[in-house]
Amino acid sequence: MPNPEMLSGLLDAALGEIALFAAIGLLIGAIDDCAMDALWLLRAARRRLTVYRRHRPATVATLPPPDAPGCIAIFIGAWDEGDVIGAMLCHALDHLDHDDFRIFVGTYPNDPATAHAVETVQANHGKGALVRLVGGSLDGPTTKAECLNRLWIAMRAEEATTGTTYKAIVLHDAEDVVHPAELRVFDRLIERFDLVQLPVMPLIVPGSPWISGHYLDEFSEAHGKQLIVREAIGAAMPSAGVGCAIARPAMQRIADARGGLPFDADSLTEDYELGLRIGEGGGRGVFVRLPTADGRSLVAVRAYFPATIDAAVRQKTRWLTGIALAGWDRLGWRGGIAERWMRLRDRGAILSALIVTAGYLALLLWAASTTLHAVRGSSGPVLDPLLITLCQINLGFLGWRLLMRCWMVWRVYGPHEALRAGPRMLISNIIGIMAAWRALLRYARTPPGAAARWDKTHHRFPVTIE
Template identity: 65%
Template sequence: MAALDVLIWLAAGITRELMLFAAVGLLIGGIDDLAIDLLYLVRSGWRSAVVYRRHRAATAESLPPPDRPGRLAIFIGAWDESGVIAAMLRAALARLDHGDYRIYVGVYPNDPATIAAVRHVRRHAAGGRRVRMVSGALAGPTTKAEALNRLWRAMLVDEAREGVPVKAIVLHDAEDVVHPCELRVFDRLIERFDLVQLPVLPLIVPGSRWVSGHYCDEFAEAHGKQLVVREALGAGMPSAGVGCAISRAAMQGMADRAGGRPFDAASLTEDYEMGLRLGDHGGRGVFVRLPAAAGRGPVAIRAYFPATIDTAVRQKARWMTGIALAGWVRLGWRGGLAERWMRLRDRRAVLAAIVLAAAYAGLVCAAATFALCFAIGRPMPEVPPLLQGLTAINAGLMLWRALVRFVMVRATYGWREGLRAIPRMLVANLIAMMAARRAVAAYVRSGRPGGAAVPWDKTSHAFPTILPAE
């Protein structure tokens, strides 16, 4: 029995240390999230009680026309996108409500299927002449930034040849479902801001309600609350890489500072970095969650996100590497208190995954300790008062977190998805832990990426057969 006593003592000690580490980490993260929640509630209450009593809430429909109408250039990088690019372009041409825009699609000479799909749209779709296909000399895949820089140069050639200046550059991916009103919003607000970001609302992939659905939950909070608070605090506005517009002048400034290439090929998350670098140089970014009309949903970009554990882990590992690891080296800790706080939140993903892993490991050890004590008729070792207190506080914070998740998801996707969002938090945690492991391993193997061009590691995409009602 002495050996069993030692085993129980050892298991209880491991459990205690794991749970204490996890409890402290969860407490810090929970307080951090709670601060964002409270700021959001204060802001929302102020606008409801004061602002909206004096002014009608704006909608895309009520926006005044732009003071300086101009051409909008839409950039789409397309490597191995033959399965979605034609449907995406046809939908964009049919839906976009704007008189002067051009869609630039970056393709590759060794991707004939995508080239054929774009050519078919140009020749046969209504408005197909608005599509400009730009191929390069390099075989694909290169980097997403290389494709976008190629489109930038093609746009400059068109400006010089036609004498029609571009007002703003709009970024989209080949799988995006554009909103009919988005260019109207960009055309008006880009006159006041250097970067305008619209919400991204993922679509649930048929047959993947739990994996693809967890993106809906996370974006409902991130683009329904967190970016709203970020803007209110005056911190830099990161670009999501889709559904965003950058003013022509701001893009030119970035190009001038980078030898004519505004998009950085050395970054895994060049879109995220672009928004923060713009803020570092005095540019103003804004996150706009604006209903299309009274009683209608927001002007937002919709798209399918990864539908399997493997593809979700790959995508999130890329985000973690670019934002939480390489971003620390590449962007540093510039700005005031609010900016540094937001950058810390951006970069906490890997540490948060470690804390979650410790918590789950502690639960497993606690269960094993209980089973062992029960089997031999021994009482469970006493839990230290400090750990009891921390556990109680964290339980309260977790209940609050689940309530907030339900409220934010329900507001966008309805109450059924709001309820599903609560158990989907476990799916999100699993994917986050697996992605963190992959991100750290990739970061260590690459020797702190940040100087060399990063190959385009993209996932396969799908486009909805039935477009969402707007």
């Protein structure tokens, strides 16, 4: 067993190496994040000083009607959603402010509860005839992409029977709280763009302000800044899989290129890939933050997100596996500098989590080394001056990162949640680290060509909706 002096030396050496790796990695990530912040701030300042001096910001109230109104198809893949799909459909049918839409719901033969909930809405709701139940021959879970492909086939069959062509396809999940005005926004803007993405605004699950609440912070930045910059610099717009409309011709082009089915049944993140493939084909995507009227709430999708550590890790593992790992293999590195930068950011999430892991490990080693030095009656660990300088710089960047996150949350959810955003960053980091390691292990253990499965989390629908 090493003596205290030898153990202290080993701790100090490990501390120096791991801390230096973490400090350099964190600095690179901080510079990348600050570049994103700077572009967003510059864009916001330019629009405030030029565009908004000549034109009032658009709202749903000032949005002109579509040139050629059309029927909109809403696709919902539903595996094991018997607890929420009925309430979601009723809310959508009661609130969507549009004259012409149909909802296609995909279910599975070994999930009778979900099919029964959809059939109940069809039979008992006054607008139940607008809902299409699309079963399948495969037991679930397959993948969400396989389910969406069945909905595409059903929609095509209906078009052939009725002679009517749908104008756009809207993607939603079974737990989504749809906004009444969203189809009006889609109907107008899909005439100019191939993909229209609305913001996603997570709701806090009762009793879980810290775990479910960390999604508020992440989406406030992602959908309040990052997607805006992505569009501004000309990178492809990834679909969030909910609150997203795809023009019917754009979806058909992708289907034709893939042998008739637009979604890749082997993909875990079919929505993300769909947006990038539209961009690769020359299609235009837009991210729309549109208030209903001056100063009022945004047209956005609201939903509960996972409320426990295990569920959050499972969900983010799927995201990381599909985007950061499988996405690298499936989509490669295409496009110009802006597109490659955005793909690097998407796929860097795994590496970022590993760097943060090293940072936390360095803190533990520093605490252990300091304690051991104190027990031995010697001064604390001697750190390299370069490492000390890097740590000071990173501390400054951390302060800026906290300020930006709190501000982005304040803009959407107000001061109460903004105050929670700082402490929740620790929770976000821990969940990200756990998901990154799980994604790496899962990816490494998956044999080439193995069938993907829909690893979904349990969903809830709000009892009351403000």
